[in-house]
Structures are given as C-alpha cells and as structure tokens.
Amino acid sequence: MASGVKPRVKVPKSASAGEVVTIKTLISHTMESGHRKDSDGKVIPREIINRFTCDFNDQNVIDVMLAPAISTNPYFEFQAKVPEAGEFTFTWYDDDGSVYTESKKIKAG
C-alpha cells in the first residue's frame, strides 16, 4: 500500500427521495505516472489509482478508469440521484492491488 493514502468524501447528510446531489471526492495519492526519472536517470515505476467507483445501495453511480495523466490527489465531482435513504460506497483501486474504500450514509428527508 502506498503511504499516506487518505480518502475524503463530501456527501450531503440528507436528501429527499429522487433528489440529485453533488458528491465531491478526493484521495491523497502520489499518482506516480511511470514517465518520470529519478536523479540517477532510472524510471520511477508507475503507481497510480487506476479505477474509481461510486455505488449507492449496490447500484452503480459512476465508474471511472484513470490514466497516468490524472493529477496527484485525484479529485472527482459528480452528481448522483438518491431514490431512498441508504449508503454511498466509494472504492479506489491502486496499481499495487490495494483497495481503498469509504462509505457515507444519507438520510431521507
């Protein structure tokens, strides 16, 4: 696991049924592109988050494939429809096989 990886997610506390809410996510990650060289001229191996998904009550909201051109600390902002109270789960997949998850509950009302 890469060091210092910390997911942060902003989800409203509550939403009325059927409401569309804006979700912001950020995860601290170096996103080493695999194109950079160190001071000895050796290529620094690629280590990025290659996939990000967001689901609500096991239904998919967004599924993003990331390439090395995504900036350090990948940030995503998108909109999700909330049909009922439930839980958002956010998953980030690292090149090294690590999976980082975060979940946020949202109330109806």
Place this chain on the structure above:
Amino acid sequence: MNLTRRDALALGAGATSLAVLPLPALADVPMVGALADFTGGAAMSEGGVSLTAPEIAENGKSVPIEVDAPGVAIFAFGPLAGSQSASTRIRLAGTQNVVAVAKMANGSFAQATKEVKVIIGGCGG
C-alpha cells in the same frame, strides 16, 4: 491506456461513457490511439458535449477540467448518476488541445475540443 474497445463498450452499456484525452495542439485533431480505441473509428459529431477548461493553466500539474454530457479518464455513468457530467484534474505537459469524446446512450459519439495554454508543464522530467 490499457483499455480495449470492448472494455469501453462494456463500460458504456446502459450508460453514457466519456473519454477525455489531451492531444498535441494541432489544427486538425487526428483520431489516434486511445481515441480510436474508444470510438472504434466511428464518426464523431461536434456539439452535444461541453468541455470546460481554462484557456491558460498556470500549473500543468493540476488542470481543472469539467465535462458535461466526458485517454485521460473514461467515465461510465451508472443508473443512479444524477447527470452525465463530472469534473476532475488532469496533468498537461504543455499547451495542447484537450478533447472530450462522449458515447451517447444511442451509441453515437460526440466530441468537444479546447486548447489549453500551459505555463508550467505538469508531467515532471
């Protein structure tokens, strides 16, 4: 970008999917590499996609882009996506065109292009 056309189609099943690619600043945007993989060579229409990117990016390490209706990333919108829009931050080495290609739910493709001038390149050396 290790994404085959089949993957892109699978991702896009039942949802609109979006690819964002930076290409060298050229008058004509050639269909190359990942872009051709994503569309499978299908013709693209202009319009229907809006790409918001700064005209001048001070720091190429983190260029905010926003794609409405989105190489760098492929966004597949699921059944609960509130709208087919998303924003993120991308790396740009220098001034270039950023192209957004959207695969619509009916299988057609649309694109939007914007040139972004980069002052400090963001890909390191």
